[in-house]
Each structure stands twice: as C-alpha cells, then as structure tokens.
Amino acid sequence: MPIDIATLEERYINSCKKHCVSPNAAILSVLFKAEVKRSCNELCSLEISLDHLKDVEFPPLLDLCMELDASEVEAVDIHNESLHVLNWKYALLLMRAINQKLRVVDLQDLAFGKDFLRDLSQRGLTCQVLNLRSSHFRKLNMMGEFMRLQTLNLDFSTSLTSLQEDCFACMPSLMCLSLCETRILNLWTTVAAFSKLPSLVNLRFQHWSCCNDVGPYSASSSGKFHHKTFSNQRNNGRASSVNIGELTDLYSSTEEVLRNMFLLNNVVINDDESGLEDSDDSDLDFTSPLREHGYMERLSNDFSGGNGQINQQNEDSLDNFQNRNEAEPLAGPFTKYIGDNQVKYISYHASPICFEKYYREYMVASLPRLRILDNLPIRKIDQETARLTFSEYFEHVPYQRKHRENVVSVLQKREIRSSQNPVQSPGKKVSSLYGKSQCFYTRSLSAAKMGSCAWPCLHPLAVSGHDLGGESRSFRPRQFEYHPSNSSLMVFGTLDGEIVAVNHENGKIVSYIPSLGAMNSVLGLCWLKKYPSKLIAGSDNGSLKLYDIHHMRTETGICSGAGSIPFDEFDQLTSVHANSTDELFLASGYSRDVALYDISSGKRLQVFTDMHQEHINVIKFANHSPSVFATSSWDRDVKMWDLRQKPISPCFTSSSSRGNVMVCFSPDDHYLLVSAVDNEVRQLLAVDGRLHLNFEIASTGSSTNYTRSYYMNGRDYIISGSCDEHVVRICCAQTGRRLRDISLEGGGRSRNSIFVQSLRGDPFREFNLSILAAHMRPRSKSEIIKVNLLASSDYAKEHFDGQQACPTNSMGG
Structure with a gap:
C-alpha cells in the first residue's frame, strides 16, 4: 500500500523533532492541500516553495522527499520567486531526492549562484518542465541528463548569447522551448x-x-x-x-x-x-x-x-x-x-x-x-x-549544392573518375562523370566538410614575445595582410607603430620592426608581389617606408629599421597599395588627394588633388592592370581611374547611399566590391561600374558602423564585417545568397563586447579567413582570430587550448 498523506505529514513532523527543527508551516500547508486534493479525487501533487526556507529546515524536508516514491503523491513542483540566497547544494539534493515524481522546477538562479547552475547543467534533473531565469548563462551548455524534460523556458536570460553544439543532446523529449529576450543571434548555430x-x-x-x-x-x-x-x-x-x-x-x-x-x-x-x-x-x-x-x-x-x-x-x-x-x-x-x-x-x-x-x-x-x-x-x-524563400536568399550547402554529401563519397567519385580513361567515340559525348573538372571535386569536398561544421574552428593567432631576445610583450594589431605567395606568412602593424611578420601557422615571429620615434598606428600595409620579402608600410602620422624583412632579420628577429627606404610623407595616411608590376604605389588618407610614388627610386611622382569631395578612405590598384585603380570616399562615391589618362576625370563613378569605407577588386578584376557605412555592400562590374549585386545585409541604424568586405575562395564568396557588430557574414558572390554567419561571441576567450575591426580571406585555403577583432572597453587589446570553416570547434579545443593572443576603432582597410 502506498504511504498516505497523513502518514507523510506524521513522518515529516518526527523528522523535524529528530533534527531539532520546528516544522515549517508552509510545508505543512502543502501536505494539507495535497490531502484535500486526494479526497476530491484530484491529482495529488505537492507545490513546494523554496522562498524563505532556512538551511536548517532542509534535512527533514529531504527525509520527506526520500519517501515520496512510495507515497500517494503523484507529482511534485518546486519553485522560488524571491532572491533570498539559498544553499544551492541543499536545493539540488532536494530536487534529486524527489526523483521521477519531480514535475516542474521554476527557479531564478540569482538565489543560488554560478555553482548551482554548473552542477545543474552537468548532472541534469528528472523534471518535465524547467523554468529557469538566469543571469549567468552566456553559452548554453546543458550536458547532464534531462531525459524527461518536455518544456524548457529560459526567457529573460539576458546574458545568453549562444548555444553549444550538444547543449540539447540529452533532451530527447523536449517539445517546447522558449528563449524570449535572450541575446541569441546566429541563425546557423541556433538551428x-x-x-x-x-x-x-x-x-x-x-x-x-x-x-x-x-x-x-x-x-x-x-x-x-x-x-x-x-x-x-x-x-x-x-x-x-x-x-x-x-x-x-x-x-x-x-x-x-x-x-x-x-x-x-x-x-x-x-x-x-x-x-x-x-x-x-x-x-x-x-x-x-x-x-x-x-x-x-x-x-x-x-x-x-x-x-x-x-x-x-x-x-x-x-x-x-x-x-x-x-x-x-x-x-x-x-x-x-x-x-x-x-x-x-x-x-x-x-x-x-x-x-x-x-x-x-x-x-x-x-x-x-x-x-x-x-x-x-x-x-x-x-x-x-x-522553402522557396530559403532557396532564394540562403545557401544550404556551399557552391549551390542541393544536398550535403559525405566526404568519403566525394573521394570515391573522384577516384572512380581518375582511374578510368574512357575513349570517346565519334559523335558521342563523354559521360558527365568524366566531364567533371578537378575544381568540381575540390568544391564538393569543401562543401561536404563545411556542411558538417555548424560551429567552425575559431582560435586567436598566438604570437609570443619570447622570440624577441627574451623580451616578453604582447601586441595590439591594427592592420594585417596575408602574403601573396607564401601561404604561411602574414604581416601585421600595431597601434604602437610596430611591424611584425609572423608565420601564422605556428605563431613564430619571422621579423619584428619596432616603432621608431613617436608611436603611431600602422594603417597601411602592402606586400610586393615580385619581391616577396618586401613590403610597404604607412602610419597615420604620414610615415611611409619600404622594408625587406629578410635582409633586416637578425638572430633575435629584431630589425632596427636602418635599412628601410623612406618615402615622402603623406599626411594623415589611411591606405597604401602597390600596382601589379611593383613599380608604383598609391597613398590616400584624410584628404581629397592621392599621391603616386615610384618604388625603385623612392620618389613621389605626383599628387592628384581633389579626386573626391571628401576624404578618401581606401585606394586599390587592379590585380592585373598596372595603371587602373579605384578610390572610395566618404562623399559616397567610388571612382575608377586610369593612370594612362592622367587621372583628371574618372573612368566611371558609382554612388552609395552612405559614406564608403572600403573598395577592392575581385582576384580576376572582373568586379569591384564596395562597402559603405552600416552594411551597405554592393558588387559592381569593373568594366563600367554597373551594379551587379546588392547583398542586402540588414543595417543597424548606426552611422559609425563601418563595414569592410573582401573576397574569399577567389571570387566565389565575399566576407563582410562591421565595427559595431560581432558577426562576419559570408555570401555567395554570384547570387548574393547568405551561406553562413560567424559569431565572435562565445568563441575562444570571453568576448562579451567584441567587434569586427577588419578581415581578410586566406588566399591559399578555401573557407579560411582571419578577423581583426576589437573590444569596446577603453585601453583594450586587439587580436587576430583565425577561422577555419572546414574544421569544427572541437579541433580548436584540441589544438589551440591555452594559446593566448590579445582589440580600436579607426578608419583604414
């Protein structure tokens, strides 16, 4: 026979006597209400409030809960509404003692603290309904067993920004989920x-x-x-x-x-x-x-x-x-x-x-x-x-693949193709199996890998100062560029005027050029293509120099800068770029003028004045034509120029609705990618400036949300980020469809206020990029975050745990 409610009440009172505690009036009232429900043939349930329970009152209550399995009680609900601080260990012991009859848990974890939340997440509960309003959640990572949980409410957990990959793996019965007024943003990881x-x-x-x-x-x-x-x-x-x-x-x-x-x-x-x-x-x-x-x-x-x-x-x-x-x-x-x-x-x-x-x-x-x-x-x-809207505006799998494929399956198809050499009969077409190029299989492999990585690998570029003659220091990157021919090399300039060439695969410093004179931010960096050890660097104080990182490297990696070639200064510089033959480079800045320099002689050849109505933020040469370049200005215009025509008037002008932050050519010079303030990103035909594609990224309404966009995977995709947001968006450069958003919050170290300062696609690795991230806190450090969309976040945990790196907000590319 099950234990009746009256017997439970008697045993509770006896337990209170044993523990020298007066019976809690609220608990006695709960038992009385349960007895009334049982007498009326209603569901016999207990509603236990943790409000104002004292620690000394928990032991007899625990004794009572231990006997519920053998009692007439069919369900128990636990709730608290006050912020009265409780012993979280007692609270969890109580809920777990109720076991399978625990139905509803309704809590505010401010009364318990982070340790309670950690234990709850890791070990789980047997309740059917969990209402939890938490101020401690940042990443939802509920790994414990919640096998009976059917309803989960995390409304008003205002610190919750992201979901972990397996946070719901132990909730097979969950049917109702509410996440109102959280800070969750990323569609891809959420789904x-x-x-x-x-x-x-x-x-x-x-x-x-x-x-x-x-x-x-x-x-x-x-x-x-x-x-x-x-x-x-x-x-x-x-x-x-x-x-x-x-x-x-x-x-x-x-x-x-x-x-x-x-x-x-x-x-x-x-x-x-x-x-x-x-x-x-x-x-x-x-x-x-x-x-x-x-x-x-x-x-x-x-x-x-x-x-x-x-x-x-x-x-x-x-x-x-x-x-x-x-x-x-x-x-x-x-x-x-x-x-x-x-x-x-x-x-x-x-x-x-x-x-x-x-x-x-x-x-x-x-x-x-x-x-x-x-x-x-x-x-x-x-x-x-x-489904129609999704197919029009989103890419489910990269390169417009209709379905996700298995990597092994793609490899098998490629091997079958390469192992056969069909002879084409006159008048007959070769089977489509043999007509697929190597590029097709490369893209298929990338699509298969990326399709399985909802949480891509993000890790900071770890550059230590121990290579600098034992000197321990950290860096504050402000600008960076991949090397055009060496897949392992990257250079970055700092807010303190330093230039650091680094092997970004292993974090080793190749060459370090300290700041000379007053500290100024390095805003312009450009590798030379024909002379792969040389680069041009410009600072916001107007300093312009040509460095050779190999000739200036010492045993400690420190360069004095004495062998550098200086150029005439360009005041308030923001951007430099060399042409395709490494003969000339251009400089622009907080003015309406552009300066042309001869690299071999170090002389400034000419200054083109009043090219725009407002200052020119970025200037870029074409990748293949040594005389063609583009300028983007805060006057909302992007202009194409040709040195052969003595740039008095532009080849064409294209206007944005806001001030332009960035412009760049596609690798084949077929397109111009233009980024204006607050996520206005457009792709123009480089031949005449006609609009080819508007990426229609939602604006935030901020006039300081400076947006920068670059190409990735050749000209297949574009990556776009803005300095008031922590999201990098990836879109197909041919259709404009969104492939994926990468959220910086929740990745690596705590990034509660991290934003996109700049970014670049890796020119050698498909679906790899780097992001220059910045914190909004005063005197905060900056860091370069490497992203591999073809590897999962588990890869980053296994290979980069413990690595440290360390983010400002000014103009430039």
Missing part, C-alpha cells in the same frame, strides 16, 4: 543545435499578441510560461504522432503564472515529409494562453475560427499576413483583417535573432517538424513558402 531535438514542435524567441483594446503583453516579465502534460502515441509499434494532452493547471494558486502559459493542443506530427497537413482535417488546435484577458484568445480565434480548427474563411487574411512585403521583417507590428475588423499584433520580448531578415522563413524551412513558432501556427503553405 544546428535545435536539429538535435527530435521532438521539438513549439519554439519561441518572441511573443506575438493582439493588442486591440487591451494592454500590452507583460505577464511574462516573470520569465515563466506554462506547460502541458505530454504523451507519445504509438501505432502498431511505429511512432505516428505526438498528441499533447489537456492542459494541467500546475500553478492554480499563482494568477501571474497562469497568464504565462505556453500552450500547444492536439498537434499532430506526421511521418511524411510534407509535415503539417492542410487545415481541412483540423489537425491544429491552438487555444489561448491568456484567456482571462481575451486578446490571446482572439489570436487563437483568428487562426482557428474559435473552435480549435483552422477556419478556411480566414485563409486569405492569414495569407495576407504570411505574404507580407519581403523587405519587412516579422519583428515589428502587423495588422490583419478578420471580416471587417482590423486586428493589430505586436511582438513582445523579442530576442535579436528575430530581427534577422527572413528569420521566420529560415526557422520554418530548417526545422520541418516545428509546428508553432513564436506562438503563431505553421501550416503546410507556410512551410512551402519558407
């Missing part, structure tokens, strides 16, 4: 983490509410949402559907929590790929989580006709909502008509990810089992629309 959840059907990053004639949705300020009791239905041993049963009121005594219910009724998940069927069979029933206020019931009625079924008469109005203007993100208010009535919906507590363009379509297309997103239903027509 990759969600893909590990086979049962997820309800996801929320914001809450859409009807706001007509009622106050705004504010109930979720507590960070809680309600839940249901879930059951998996089986048909002849096959998983055919998941039905979410009737609502169980687990917090009937708390009106505020009742307003925060996260509901999902009668959702059917089909095995076929079509997913959600059309509404003729009434397979969706969305009921109101806020019935007492009425406005969420209206939202339900808008989609279901008030009877739990999708109302065919409202299909057109719903389509009007789904087929809104594509330029308008689903994050601001929207209005729809129900009959003659205008109903307005507003988003509350939206996370930053909601403001990513096509966020909803990306989520729906990437998570085909999802049935509700942000408390709005997902119908079959919505899934089809999302």
